Amino acid sequence: MSGYVIAGYGITVVTLAAYSLRVVLRGRALVRALPPEQRP
C-alpha cells in the first residue's frame, strides 16, 4: 500500500475525528458553564 494513499486516508479520518471531538467537548463545556436552570 502506498504511503501517499495511507496519508490521504489518515489525514481525513484523523482531522474529522479531532474536529468532531472538539465540537462535542466545546458543547459540553458550554453546558457546564451555564447555570443549571439555563441548561438545555
Next chain:
Amino acid sequence: MTATDRSPAATISPAPAGIGSPATLLLGAAALLSLAITVIAGLGLPATEEQGPYARLIAVHPPVAWAAYLAFGVTAVASAAYLWRRTRSRTWDRVAAASAEIGIVFCALALATGSIWGRPTWGVWWTWDARLTTTALLLALFLGYLALRRVAGDVDTRARRSAIAALIAAADIPIVHFSVDWWRTLHQGRSLAQLTPQSDLDGSYITVMLVGLVAMTLTYGWLLVHRYRVEVLEERLEVEGLDLALEQRRAEAGSGESHLHRSAATGRDEPGETATGSSPADGVGHPLGVRSPS
C-alpha cells in the same frame, strides 16, 4: 422573529436537544458506518494502469471537496435567508456560521488530500493551477468570513455584514467547480461528472466514490447539528454574562448610594470607592469581558 426585535434575550432560542437524542445518535452512527465502509472499500480498490495505487484517493478527495461545496452552499443560502426580510431570523445566521466553520475543515482537507494525490502523479505538492488556486481562494474567503464574525459590534449589524460577505465568498464556488472546464488545468476533469452512465471510470470506483459522498454528507449533517448547538449555547452564555454584568452594576450603584448615605451621616461629603474599585461604566468585572450593547 423580525429585525425590529432587538432584545438579546428574545434572540435566544431554546438550545437543541443534547448529543444523545435518538435522531442525532442515528445520524452519527450512519456517518461512522459509512465512513468505515468508505475507508475499507477505498483502500481495497484495484490499482489503475494510469495512476497505479494513487487512484484509491478517489474515495476521499472528491467527497471532502463535495462536502466543502455543500457546507459553503448552505452558508450562502442561510445568509440569503437572513438578508431577506420575510425570512430574517437569527437561526439562519447561526446556521450560516456553523456551516462555514465545517466547510473550512472540509475545504482544508480537500486541499490537503489533493496535494497528497498530486505529489506522486504530478510530481509537485502544489502548483498555481486554476482549480487549486480558486479552492485556496475559497478557503481564504471563508476564513475571512469567520474573522469578520468576530469583529465586535451589534448582533444584527454583525449578522448582516457577515451574510453579505458569505454571499460574496460563495460566488467562488461555481468558479472552483467549473475552473477545469474554463481554463487549461493540470487538474483532471470534474470528478462529480464521472457519476453518469457514460463514464469511462471503472464501476467499482464510481460505487466507492458514491459511498464516500454519502459518508461525507452524513458527517457534515451530524457536525452541523452539533456545531449549531454550540452556536446557540455561546449566545446564551453571552446573554447570561450580560445579565450578570447588569446585576453587578446595579449592586455596585446600590452600594455606592448607601456608602454616600453613611458618609453623609458621619459628616463627610466624599462617596468613596465602590467595592470593586472600578467605575460602573468601564465594564470591569464582567464575567466574559464584554460590554453591554449600547
